[in-house]
Amino acid sequence: MSQQASLYEQLGGEAAVNAAVDIFYRKVLSDGRISAFFEDVDMEKQAAKQKAFLTMAFGGPHNYSGLDMRTGHAHLVERGLNDSHVDAVIENLAATLRELGVDDALINQVAAIAESTRDDVLGR
Amino acid sequence: MVTIHYAKDNFELGEDQSVLDCLTDRGVPVPFSCRSGACQTCLMRATGGKPPEASQQGLKDSLKLQNYFLACVCHPTEDLEVALPDDDDIQAAIPATVKSLTLLNPEIMHVALECHAPIEYRAGQFINLFQDPTLGRSYSLASVPYEDDHLHLHVRRLPQGRVSGWIHEELRPGQTVEVRGPAGDCFYTSGNNEQGLVLIGTGSGLAPLYGIVRDALGQGHTGPIHLFHGSRDLDGLYLTGELHDLVRQYTNFNYVPCLSGGDVPHGFASGRAHDVAFQQIPDLKNWRLFLCGHPEMVKAARMKAFLAGASMKDIYADAFNVSQSS
Structure with missing residues (x-):
């Protein structure tokens, strides 16, 4: 792998996102710690949002700002979204990548990007 | 120079500009979020011209076929006429003559309509049928365009349903109605x-499933096709003879009538249709699903199918929501 290859390229770009999105969303829905937040959502729209999130976490092209993250999750913070839920999402993200055979070093980089959104997601 | 036509306006597309930027810069309220072709918030439809393939990445096949695209990653090299998905005036109302009205069971009426202008549709889509210009309801198409001469609807009579009551009680063959779709x-x-x-x-x-099954068989689908139709009691099932005929005709087609009420005669599965289906086919990885009918059933089945391994892109659904004004 060349030095120049971005995280997104090393992971496999859009194909990797497509491979990960169903696995990740399935894990999130089956995780009793966070599944309640996904109960009354349109699954199709939610899957598209998951895809946008994964693209960002994989270091791919995105245009999300901190403000988007805040406004997008404000209604969930009102319902009690807290650090433990963010932890659960990041765990599911790492487990998804492990299932796809991704190296730990790359998984850590993805987790770090997801981690960087924590305060915005939680409105702090 | 590429021009984007939206409603009655023409906009010149700037160099390297996306259709989304072109429209939002001029004040067209296109919703958007990720601006990178992932979140699908800026879904639009080309009503003239063909959207570039790259702008349809990740969309369901049935949306691609109808020229839906993502505006944020759409960089057309030819003129495009575009609309938002909910723009009502994409299609004009077409008059249609009622050819026949036949009860399929005590509460479902088979309606055959002959359109006065050709209407291009796919089996399983729906049309809106209007009792008067302000009162219309959506009904799925059970007909297959290359097999049936007319549009076929299955209209269930709803308690206090204004349009379904009118169709069941007052509508007569020979009358003209308006349809949109x-x-x-x-x-x-x-x-x-x-x-x-x-x-x-x-x-x-x-209704939509009867169309989809015959369309799949007609187009030479070779994989297994399993249809589960559910009702509480025997009265609620219909077209059972026609469906058993299809089973005899096509070795890859299987029909399972399901009864969720108490009395289940031989030849019927006991339980709700989606429960029976997921029992018989527990691993849905690589399967394609079509879920139609009661909104609660559709919602529960979509979740179960996804958790049982079906890809979100392979789950097609049509929830029959009852209009608030009945």
Whole structure:
């Protein structure tokens, strides 16, 4: 792998996102710690949002700002979204990548990007 | 120079500009979020011209076929006429003559309509039928365009249903009604002919499924096709003879009538249609699903199918929401 290859390229770009999105969303829905937040959502729209999130976490092209993250999750913070839920999402993200055979070093980089959104997601 | 036509306006597309930027810069309220072709918030439809393939990445096949695209990653090299998905005036109302009205069971009426102008549709899509210009309801198409001469609807009579009551009580063959459509992305697409199909419907949710099954068979689908139709009691099932005929005709087609009420005679499965389906086919990885009928059933079945391994892109659904004004 060349030095120049971005995280997104090393992971496999859009194909990797497509491979990960169903696995990740399935894990999130089956995780009793966070599944309640996904109960009354349109699954199709939610899957598209998951895809946008994964693209960002994989270091791919995105245009999300901190403000988007805040406004997008404000209604969930009102319902009690807290650090433990963010932890659960990041765990599911790492487990998804492990299932796809991704190296730990790359998984850590993805987790770090997801981690960087924590305060915005939680409105702090 | 590429021009984007939206409503009655023409906009010149700037160099390297996306259709989304072109429209939002001029004040067209296109919703958007990720601006990188992932979140699908800026979904639009080309009503003239062909959207570039790159702008359809990740969309359901049935949306691609109808020229839907993502505006944020759409960089056309030719003129495009575009609309937002909910723009009502994409289609004009077409008059249609009622050819026949036949009861399929005590509460579901088979309506055959002959349109006065040709209407291009796919089996499983829906049309809106108008009692008067302000009162219309959506009904799924059970007909197959290349097999049936007319549009076929299965109209279930709802308690206090204004349009369904009118169709059941007052409408007569020979009368003219107005229809608008078609719309909807719950239909069969060819290209993966060996994929297994599971179709689950309750009540008049059989209408789109009856069309989709015959369309898939007509287009030479070779993979297994399992249809589960559910009702509480025997009275609620219909077209059972026709469906058993199809089973005899096609070795890859299987029909399972399901009864969720107490009395279940031989030849019927006991339980709700989606429960029976998921019991019989527990692993849905690589299967394609069609879910039509009661909104609660559609919602529960979509979740179960996804958790049982079906890809979100392979789940097609049409929830029959009852209009608030009945």
